[in-house]
Amino acid sequence: MVSARALVRGRELTAGSRVRLRPSSGADAFDLAIVGRAATVERVEDDLEGGLHLLVAVDGGPGGTPGGDVLGHRFFIGLDEVDPLPSDEPSRKVLVAGIGNVFHGDDGFGVEVVRRLRRRPVPDGVDVIDFGIRGVDLMCALGDGHRTAVLVGAAARGDAPGTVRVAEPDPDSGGFGGAAVDAHGLDPARVLRLARENGPVPPRILLVACEPSAQAADATWEMDLSAPVAAAVGETVRLIERLVAKELSAQRELTVQREGVVS
Incomplete structure (x- = not known):
């Protein structure tokens, strides 16, 4: 279910917000490929257990595959795995x-x-x-x-x-x-x-x-x-x-x- 916004470290994240990715496990090739990258929040969603997670797109053009070129790749990530960037002005204005x-x-x-x-x-x-x-x-x-x-x-x-x-x-x-x-x-x-x-x-x-x-x-x-x-x-x-x-x-x-x- 789609939610409108989420609060992360005192900052409100909505569609268009800018974040830095900090995947918690860092164990696989995909996590290593995206750690530290900037991304844009596309949606804030509720999961079946009442929690929230983000659908984000890694900066770059469309396409991308896990473990390879991740630019533009869309995926879900937890609220504890992102840092809001200093300005959450959307990249898509x-x-x-x-x-x-x-x-x-x-x-x-x-x-x-x-x-x-x-x-x-x-x-x-x-x-x-x-x-x-x-x-x-x-x-x-x-x-x-x-x-x-x-x-x-x-x-x-x-x-x-x-x-x-x-x-x-x-x-x-x-x-x-x-x-x-x-x-x-x-x-x-x-x-x-x-x-x-x-x-x-x-x-x-x-x-x-x-x-x-x-x-x-x-x-x-x-x-x-x-x-x-x-x-x-x-x-x-x-x-x-x-x-x-x-x-x-x-x-x-x-x-x-x-x-x-x-x-």
């Missing part, structure tokens, strides 16, 4: 998720925005990912310990085509202020509800949505965006960069306040 079907005209707006963003410099701790219509992948990513998630896609609100708005999920319904978002199989409101049922999600979630053209609703096997939606891509890229910078600044301020440091 902001997730920018492009959603939509590129074969359905304006529905591919979010994918195109993310494609443009990935050509530009991305701050440390910011993940920019094209999820397309892979709802399960997005659900898993929402539980990966980011503090903020920015979902980018097309959404019908009745505005002029190409109009871009920023919305937050309604605390009661889980929807995004009446925005009709359904990326031909990936409904972000539904994905968010499922992610919350599975464990912690980012404390702050934003939807950056563009109004599609009316004729785009029936577009099939059309990979080009309509003129007004295509014209909105560049400004949306800049809007997201401003949002990300603002979120990173707010996260730094929160870390300073939490640690009692005066800058």
